[in-house]
Amino acid sequence: MTIDQLDARIVSLLTTEPRIGVLECSRRLGVARGTVQARLDRLAARGVITGYGPDIDPAALGFGVTAFVTLQIRQVAGHVPVADQLALIPEVLEAHTITGSGDMLCRVVARDNADLQRVIDLIVDVQGVVRTSSVIALDTPVSYRILPLVRAAGG
Amino acid sequence: MTIDQLDARIVSLLTTEPRIGVLECSRRLGVARGTVQARLDRLAARGVITGYGPDIDPAALGFGVTAFVTLQIRQVAGHVPVADQLALIPEVLEAHTITGSGDMLCRVVARDNADLQRVIDLIVDVQGVVRTSSVIALDTPVSYRILPLVRAAGG
DNA sequence: TACTGGATATACAGATTGTCCACTAATTCA
């Protein structure tokens, strides 16, 4: 159900130096290559590791503005669910339903503040969205990281 | 400043099938291996690709509860910045300063709702945090994805 | 026209991967 210290060390090492490969990883950790491979296979099978895709920085793509948009929803019968429509907007990076009153919270990006207005307009146009309220992320002193959690879980 | 269609296709392919490697990737796209390698190097150099680390699912680690915590800050001179202290809490996956009034928005995870209380208490104990307000993510109909944006950016 | 950047084709040695196997140690269970 959880991970042990070796799992945590493997993930930790691969996170900080993803290009080293399984063999080098096993060398660094002083275990057999088969062990590392088996561990990684198991972590993937258990869903702990969901992928190895390249991490993309939206800002480097020109989407320098990040905002969190809270939606107030009025569910309309016979319509495409709000989430499905939000998923069609590339700038909506993720969307959650949240406690409160059937509302949603979305993370969106945009090229600039004017572009953000465009994105918000797209969201407002979604069937069932009553109104939105946005906060813009000015700075990100702690950007998404999972390593401390992995180490805490594996300690 | 932006990416072209080939870049987008490379990233797209590597995101959906990260294990295929550069060579297989070049075969699938019908371009030379050197081209793919050069593109990836350039994307990494430009900061578009920030890494290739394994993607970890906190829920599979036992942290099934996600919440967004908004902090009201009172900056205290002579103290460790709030963000630095938040960074010490493994359950704080990311933290942003946001528009509004010098507040912050954090994404946190916890093992369950009771555990969330513990994490929130940790946050409240941070010097300079005046109060917090949390919303719990009940469901995530759109989980973090970057591919649509990459495709949109790549024409 | 000459230059530059990007793409292609090709080549090579070295390293890595995917899979086997056999053996050991620890744990579980009948």
Add this chain to the structure above:
DNA sequence: TGAATTAGTGGACAATCTGTATATCCAGTA
């Protein structure tokens, strides 16, 4: 207690991939 199961180790193999370098070609540009 003995058998079965699971995880780790060390070794081995062929097949493949990577890193790197070469020379050529093409298009846009000074």
